[in-house]
Amino acid sequence: MELYLMQHGRAVPEEENPEQPLSREGVAQIQATAAAMKRMGIAFDVIVCSPKKRSRQSAALVAEGVNYPYSDIVETETVKATAPPDEAVSFLRGFGREKRVLVAGHLPSLARIASLLLGGDTSVRVRFENGGLCRIDAAELKPGEGELVFLIPAEQMKMLAGK
Template identity: 30%
Template sequence: MKVYLVRHGEAASSNENPQRPLTHTGRKDTEKVAEFIGRLCLKVTAIEHSGKLRAQQTADILGASVELEEGVAKADGLTPNDDVEPWIRELSRAERDLMLVGHLPFLGRLASALLTGSQDPTIANFNPSTVLCLERTDEGAWYISWLLSPELLPST
């Protein structure tokens, strides 16, 4: 089982727009990551996002680049300060590959908790539009399969 943890793309400031949509850079960076991921031919059961506009836009862009069984949908428990424990329980028994699009500090705490059992250590630097792929072994342990951020990809 794989889970793809994705931080939303760069968003407008709340002073600019209270809805905080993706900026031009945020959209372009997410499209660049999506294009690369598209070449990997990923199959994902579902993409779930926090419901915040920037996460929804990121999820929609990525959803166009992967093979989806169930589509893109809002899910509870993915906002910045949500408790990671419900997702740890869900992911520990999940049999389907999921992509979760959310926010900091939630994503960092979830990745740390899955990998180390503690939410405290910083495991990955989730820049905007970063995707962290975690894979679960048959024994239930998690490991980092790969990490991709726009900075790692060539400019187009």
């Protein structure tokens, strides 16, 4: 499986809106990331997001950018910020037949999922940022058996998009 991990775009402060939707900057970040994905020839068999508004919005913007059906986005609690990484990985294993899966999620969850797949536990430090993209390849999504293919910060995704 090609597992793509992307932190949602920048959100408005909780004081401004308790649901913390994407800010204008966050929308632009994810649109640029989606444009870069399309330019790189990246497509998805499954897009997964958390129930949080900023995650759902990020998944929807990527879906629009890469021509993925919005109605097929899978929402799950297992990729929320504080969800245990083994639960997320177990959930993602259910897509074993699918080759390319994107998770539009949160920190620290994304970093812990990456750490578990790359190092077998959560001691590997992987730096995520809003709108960046990470790809980990793993035949069976087993702890320690993942291979880091790339980790591209949002600014580089924006450059790859030609923006």
